[in-house]
Amino acid sequence: MEDGIVTDHTVPDTEAERAPARAWALAGLVAALSGLAVGQLAAALFAPRAAPLSAISDVVIAASPPQVTQWGIETFGTADKPLLQAGIIVAVAVAGMLAGIAWRAARTAGAAVAALLALAGAAAAVTRPDLGPAAALPSLAAGLWAAGCLHWWDTRRPERDASGRRRFLAVAVAVGAGAVAASLLARRFGPGSVEADREAFTVPEPDLPAAEPGPGADLDVEGLAPWRTPNADFYRIDTAITSPAVDVDTWRLRVHGMVGRTRTYTFDDLLGRELVERDITLCCVSNPVGGDLVGNARWLGVSLAELLAEAEPDPGADQLVSRSVDGFTAGTPTAMVFDGRDALIAVGMNGEPLPVDHGWPARLVVPGLYGYVSATKWLTELELTTFDAYDPYWIERDWGLPEPVHTASRIDTPRSGADAGTVTVAGVAWAQHRGISAVELKVDDGPWTECELSDVATDDTWRQWRIDWDASSGEHTLTVRATDGDGRVQTDEVAPTKPSGATGLHNVKITVA
Ligand SMILES: Nc1nc2c(c(=O)[nH]1)N[C@H]1C(S)=C(S)[C@@H](COP(=O)(O)O)O[C@H]1N2
Ligand SMILES: [Mo]
DSSP states (O other): OOSSOOOOOSOOOSGGGSOOHHHHHHHHHHHHHHHHHHHHHHHHHHOGGGSHHHHHHHHHHHHSOHHHHHHHHHHHGGGHHHHHHHHHHHHHHHHHHHHHHHHHHOHHHHHHHHHHHHHHHHHHHHTSTTOOGGGGHHHHHHHHHHHHHHHHHHHSOGGGSHHHHHHHHHHHHHHHHHHHHHHHHHHHHSTTOHHHHHHHOOOOOOSBOOOOOOGGGOOOOTTSOOSSOOGGGSOOOOSSSSOOOOOTTTOOEEEEESBSSOEEEOHHHHHTSOOEEEEEEEEOTTOOTTOOOEEEEEEEEEEHHHHHHTTOBOTTOOEEEEEETTSOEEEEEHHHHTTTSOOEEEEEETTEEOOGGGTTTOEEEOTTBOGGGTOOSSEEEEEEEOTTTOOOHHHHTTOOOOOBOOOEEEEEEOSSEEOSEEEEEEEEEEOTTTOEEEEEEEETTSOOEEOEEOOOSOTTSOEEEEEEEEEOSEEEEEEEEEEETTSOBOOOOOBOSTTTOOBSOOEEEEEEO
């Protein structure tokens, strides 16, 4: 039998009477994708990170050799994760087609392919550090649904006429689409939503408020990054594909390792401590020169040094490893945490509870260090150890050991064109914990000219700068450089982001009309 309508309605049972393999492949594909959607929905209801797509992505990221992840980041930037998920969807679709074709030959073979797929998702989920055995359920539900679809296709024989095939496709596609829509809603409003907990948390008043920067903190130039970065615009860097959903009632922060006394804190324990508010600029080691993986926020939290001191750290413990519920780790020099800087365990960001994507309920912020060696989100463990004994997440992937952030400056406006006449050139400069003492701009091969700086009250934040430039028509190159609070001029030596952060001067080519 080829395509077309079969008028004899006796159930076909020989190979020759089966629909062609391509019809089975399509049935398998639809079954697998709608199964995936059902699995996503099941997870959205109680454990978003157990969703098959999240779990498999996380395993792929964790298992990829550093060269591969590095290539992914360099080639796709922050589109790397959506592309990875698209790749997994394609792989599931292909596996579904294989299951369909196998089922056509022998039901057990097809069912085995579906079961393997479901088990792979289940295994990925249960091996996530923050998930338990129940995390297997969404993938198993996905597999059952997909196998159920193929069983229906096989036994009720919708394959035998066009209307039956259409009905099968319509049901499977509708269930899949409905599950996708419902899981999006459930993630936002469902019982498993941490957003509800977070919104119920009233950010307390600080015991030690941040020093106010003065009236000229924000130069307020069109196109210039605001001094304080709104939470919604704050850059994000995560190894996890879906932000962990931490239940604040059962959340614990454990301090252990080379300490006199192991200690455990609840969220309420943190809130009962002296609450410190500080303006701190955070930047990513993978920020290219002129890039925007940097932001400034007003953090509310408790002193990391004071909390650690209660555990009586061994003086030999030169590395503080912070661990996230999702398994991410960062290693911070213990000496830096105790040198008097405002290293915080933050619970608030810009007057709001810490956003889920930025680490709710608690994260570290250490002024003067890149995020990969200090700023652990969804924090759950602080382990005192040594640099010899343990390589955290990015160090294991060949990034450099912690170093103070490089002095950096960026031109925000103009970026490409301007009208002849007076043009305001403006941007930001940062050298957290050393501060910025000067910013200079150079037009073409002209002299370095000092720019106006915004008011700041701490060396831990970036500083805006601006200058009026009398622009003549034609092509021009603007170059910026900063001097840090210790009087050291930003280096013009060009270094890539890996292993220890990009250096070099930011310049922009401007066409003046
Ligand atoms: N759990 C966890 N914490 C993390 C990361 C991560 O991938 N997972 N990324 C780190 C890096 S590399 C940076 S630059 C900062 C970014 O913080 P943000 O996403 O709030 O901007 O978080 C750090 N903390
Ligand atoms: Mo980073």
